[in-house]
Amino acid sequence: METLARLEKVILERRNCDPETSYVALLKRDGRPRMARKLGEEAVEAVVAGLSGSDEELVGEAADVLFHLMVLLADREIALDDVLAELDRREGISGIEEKASRESQEETSNAD
Incomplete structure (x- = not known):
């Protein structure tokens, strides 16, 4: 996890750099929709x-x-x-059980 913590720190530092020299700053400049699209593209490539x-x-x-x-x-x-805290919370809970609890929470909040 040290690698991810270091990466998080670098990302936070580079958000305000020059978009001409930082990919993170370029993504920030282009906005959240581009960030989300890039994540989706990379996820498809991983699949x-x-x-x-x-x-x-x-x-x-x-x-x-x-x-x-x-x-x-x-x-x-x-x-x-x-x-990571959310992953810790889910530890030891069946994926099927966890998904069902989220769906019942959504139904409850939609009924309000």
Whole structure:
């Protein structure tokens, strides 16, 4: 996790750099829709690599997904620690059980 913490720090530092020299600053300048699109593109590429690419391709695409997700999280001012805390909260809970609890929470909030 040290790697992700370092990456988060770099992303936060580079958001206000010159977009001509920083990809993070370029994404920030272009706005959240571009950040979200890039994350989606990288996720699709990871899926394709997972189905038909080499291990090396999947590793590279997974790194791209994590990077672009962290850029979007930073733009929303959501700390990586918040995501990790949510993963910790879900630990030991069946994925099926966890999804069902989220769906019932959504139904309750929609009824209000």
